[in-house]
Amino acid sequence: MRVKKFSLVIKKPIKNFKKNIIVDSDKSISIRSFLIGSICQGISSVGNVLESEDVFSTINCLRKLNVKISYLGNKTYKIFGRGLGSYIAKKGSKLNFGNSGTLARLIIGIITSTPNINLKIYGDNSLNKRNMKKLINLMTQFGAEFFPKNKFFFPLRILSTNYPIGISYESGTSAQLKSAVIFAGLNSYGDTEIIENFKSRDHTENMIKKNKQAIKISNKKIKKIKIFGKENLDKFSINVPGDPSSAAFFTALTLLKDNSYLKIKSVGLNPTRIGFYSLLIKSGAKIKFKNIRIINNEKIGDIIVKSSVLKPINAGKKYYLNTTDEYPILFIIAALINGKSFFSGISDLKNKESDRIKEMQKILKQIGVFSSFKKDKLLIKGKKFEENKTKKVKVSNLGDHRICMSTAILGLLTGLEVRIKNFETVRTSSPNFLNIVKQLGGSFEKKNL
Numbered sequence: 231m232r233v234k235k236f237s238l239v240i241k242k243p244i245k246n247f248k249k250n251i252i253v254d255s256d257k258s259i260s261i262r263s264f265l266i267g268s269i270c271q272g273i274s275s276v277g278n279v280l281e282s283e284d285v286f287s288t289i290n291c292l293r294k295l296n297v298k299i300s301y302l303g304n305k306t307y308k309i310f311g312r313g314l315g316s317y318i319a320k321k322g323s324k325l326n327f328g329n330s331g332t333l334a335r336l337i338i339g340i341i342t343s344t345p346n347i348n349l350k351i352y353g354d355n356s357l358n359k360r361n362m363k364k365l366i367n368l369m370t371q372f373g374a375e376f377f378p379k380n381k382f383f384f385p386l387r388i389l390s391t392n393y394p395i396g397i398s399y400e401s402g403t404s405a406q407l408k409s410a411v412i413f414a415g416l417n418s419y420g421d422t423e424i425i426e427n428f429k430s431r432d433h434t435e436n437m438i439k440k441n442k443q444a445i446k447i448s449n450k451k452i453k454k455i456k457i458f459g460k461e462n463l464d465k466f467s468i469n470v471p472g473d474p475s476s477a478a479f480f481t482a483l484t485l486l487k488d489n490s491y492l493k494i495k496s497v498g499l500n501p502t503r504i505g506f507y508s509l510l511i512k513s514g515a516k517i518k519f520k521n522i523r524i525i526n527n528e529k530i531g532d533i534i535v536k537s538s539v540l541k542p543i544n545a546g547k548k549y550y551l552n553t554t555d556e557y558p559i560l561f562i563i564a565a566l567i568n569g570k571s572f573f574s575g576i577s578d579l580k581n582k583e584s585d586r587i588k589e590m591q592k593i594l595k596q597i598g599v600f601s602s603f604k605k606d607k608l609l610i611k612g613k614k615f616e617e618n619k620t621k622k623v624k625v626s627n628l629g630d631h632r633i634c635m636s637t638a639i640l641g642l643l644t645g646l647e648v649r650i651k652n653f654e655t656v657r658t659s660s661p662n663f664l665n666i667v668k669q670l671g672g673s674f675e676k677k678n679l
Contacts, residue, residue, distance in 0.1 A: 233283065235679040238634070238653035238664075240641030244672040246489040246537075251480065251669060254660045255280035255305070256473040256498050258433050259528070261332050262409070263468060264288050266437050267309030268297045269316065269340060269416065272465030277306045279470055283658040287328035291337060295319050313462055314417040317344045327353040327384075329583065329629060329658045332406055334384070335365050336434075339410030342374040343394035343417040352385035356583045356629030359383065364407055371397045372414045396422035396459050403551055403578060405430035405502075408455075415457035416444060426453040430551050431502040436527035438463060471498035471530045475555040476660045478506050479635050482559050483670070484535040485515050486566055486643050492670075494533040501529070505552030506560065513541045513567075540567050542612065547575020554578075558636040561590045564610040565599040566643065573608040583630035593637055597621045597646065615644040627652040631659050638663075642672050652679065 260280040265288065267274035279285060289299055289307075296318040298310035317340070327334040334353060341347050352358060363382035370376070373391030396418045401408040408424060412434055415422025435455060438445055444461040448454040477494045484492040499519055511517050516538045522531035543564050545553070553560070557579055564571035579586040587608060591601045598621055600611040623646055625637050634656050641648030653676075656663050667674065 233654050233657060235652055235654050237677045237679060238638060238648075238650045239675040239677060240638060240648040240673075241645070242673050243645035244483070244487065244642040244670060246487055247670045248491040249670055250493040250495060251666055252495050253472045253476040253480065253497065253666065254282070254662050255470040257282060257284060257475075257659050258332060258431065259470050259498065260285045261288050261330070261336065262433050262437055263470065264292060264299070264307070264309055265336055265340060265413070266434075266463070267311050267466070268292050268295075269314050270311035270463040270465045271313045272311060274309045274311060274465045275306065275467040276309065277469040279305045279307055280473070280659075281305060282661050283328055284330035284333060287326065287330050288333050288337075291325045291327065291333065294323060294325060311465060314460065315344050317341065317347060319347055319349055321348045322350065324350045324352070327351065327357055329354050329357055329655065331357060331360060331583075334362070335406040335410045336413060338365060338369060338388065339413030340417075341388060341390055342369040342372050342414040344390050345392045347388065347390035350385060350387050354629065357384060361581055362386075364404070365410060368399065368407060368411060369414060372418060394418035396420040396457065398423045398425075400425045400427055401430065403428050403430060405432070405434070409434040412438075412455065412457055415459060416461075416463070418459040420459055422457040422459065424455040424457075426455065428551055429453060429502060431500065433500065433528070437466070437468070439527060440464070468526045471525075471528060472496050473659070474498050474500075474503045474506070476663070477533055478556045479559055479639050479663070480666060480670070481507070481510075481517065481533065481535050482563050483639050483642060485510065485538045485540065486563065488537055490537045492535045494535070496530055497533050499529040499531045502552050505549045506556035507533070509543060509545055509549055509553060509560070510540070510563070513543050514538055515540060542567055542569035543571040543573070545573045547606075550575045550578070555632060558586055558590050558632045559639060561594065561608075561610060562636050562640050565594050565597065565612050566615045567612040568614060569612060571610045571612060573610075575606055576608060577606050582632075584628040584633060586630065586633065589628055589630065589633055590636070593623060593625065593633075593640070596623045597640070597644075621646055623648045625650040629655050631656045635660065635663055638667070638674070642667065
């Protein structure tokens, strides 16, 4: 289905509010659910799925690989898994990953060790600009080949290996690369060992850890993951929690809006995903987690947020792993707080849906806020938004959902006239974003392109 393109225009600040909301389901867990279900033995069930463009891209790719997926209604799906190495595709078939870097990296991990796969792989304009060199180098260690040689951007052709051999891998900051290695290792001969020097998000391990025949996790001084190749995975049934990254935008709106209160229900609170909240609590944010429980190895709870007077943010490089998706909205928060905020260790933001450092600096410049990026550290000199009333903000077509949503929150907080092109890209992660804005009392116009 072709998504209708539109610009979003915001001209009025939102009034204060006291509301309870439910945000969109977690994208990372939704995508992983379909991918893992497709290589399990038996029929897996996934409820409360995020029905976004990235997830639909996942379903479409799996169906092209001969995976049966049934929709039962009410955001619930069944995945008919036929085990490891069960994907089938005609030579020269095409897989379109859309905007999803998560889908691209993870499914390539599975394809790498699936016999007799010869596919053309590509994404949208934004994804095709993202460098896949690290992924390609890792997957070639298992035996896969990519063509043209020495090209690291989509479109590409992938030729899987019929005799994948497990590898040893010291993981960095990318949970997607770590997951790709896990997936490739599951159908490889021998064992695959991952030494995790930096603790990145662990949804993949959480979803398969009950399969003790296939995975062993050691959490001593350094986390080690051992994958035992060619061991079948059992079917599963899960319900996807709310996405903490989607919740971050409404958290920011509440913190900086006077006399406001928000309860966000049933959000995933995985420790590898809540750096945004920890960082803001350190800066004086009134944020609490309530009703906490563990379901399917994931921590879930309600987020309670109240208007707060925030101190400038000082985000050392240790926060990057657990805050990766939230930096654009953090930059907006920093711009609206009096004083200097610092963000270190963020260079990898240059290889997201857009160069998020450069593009967010352009937005800050439009509202008269100074920023400087040097030696992997961003400085933002924030000031109260009343001083910026005469400014206008325009965002071009970047294909970056996080920047679109961050700029929308800026407009709702300040009343600046904000025009954001191709806002439909937000559907890749948060299709209900504008519905929630309405629920909170915000106003906007949609202009078709």
